[in-house]
Amino acid sequence: MTKRSFAQFFKNPREWREDLVAVGGDFSVDRLLYAYTHGIFPWSEDPIRWYCLDPRAIFDLNRVHFSKTVLRKVKQNRFRISFNEAFSIVMEACAYREKDNTWITPGFIEGYRELHKQGWAHSVEVWNKENVLVGGVYGVAIGKFFAGESMFSFESDAGKIALYHLFAKLRVSGFVLFDTQQLNHVTWQLGAYEIPKLSYLDRLEKAVETPSTWVIPPSLD
Structure with a gap:
């Protein structure tokens, strides 16, 4: 089309x-x-x-609030962090629910897997010392815009640690808009807030003015 x-x-x-x-x-x-x-x-x-x-929930990348516990775990380097190593597995883990139904159904996984193959969708993985995937997050990056889709934690705070590293990479890359769609308790605690739809669309238009794929910068350590 x-x-x-x-x-x-x-x-x-x-x-x-x-x-x-x-x-x-x-x-x-x-x-x-x-x-x-x-x-x-x-x-x-x-x-x-x-x-x-309307309204739309977003993050200001320079005003994200992580708890002292999360920051301590990041500093202690308890986990190995990777980008785009296991995109499909991250999506499947985000879809997993013991009781509730999930909106991340097979069609979503297939469609976003193709987005990932073409460079538009990305994942962050958190691995423990036994190299087991215990947390992650995925989303869509276009130009200087990132849409956070979902995250999971199989170990305490692992999803938030994935977000910490994602935000850090996005700041280095000069991203200007992070969309989290709708407020929930977790995103609100992390500092997400709502803006009117038209304000969001104005920001989005500028962020995707050059609709390029995201080249993730290498780690400095």
Whole structure:
């Protein structure tokens, strides 16, 4: 589909007052890239529902609040941190629930795996001393915009440690917008806050002005 076709498929978030902007479509790379660069994201698979929330939750990359416990664990180097070593496994771990249903269904995993293969989606992995994956986070990077999708922890604070290292890399790379979509208790504790949809869309437009893939900078240690 062309950009014009996508523009006809999605309601224009600047003009449409509802959060739900489309139903249907697929998880193709072109559709996902169009959606993210226009403030839209998918939130279910059967059917696929596309949203642009008002208000929108974001992080200021220079004002993220980690607890003393998390910072101590980071300083102690208890874990090995990697980027893009196990993207699919991170997604599957984020999808795992003992009781509740998850929105990260097989169609999501397949679609975002292709985004990852083409350089648009990224993961951070946290490995313990036995080289077992115990935490991680994944999301979508376009230009200087990052959309945080989900994180998991199989060991206390491991997901937050993944976020700590992700934020650090994004700051070094000059990112200007981190979208976390909707506030929850964890993101609120870390410093996320809400802004009006139109303010978000203005920031997003600038952040994706040059829609390049993210080249992750090497570690300095």
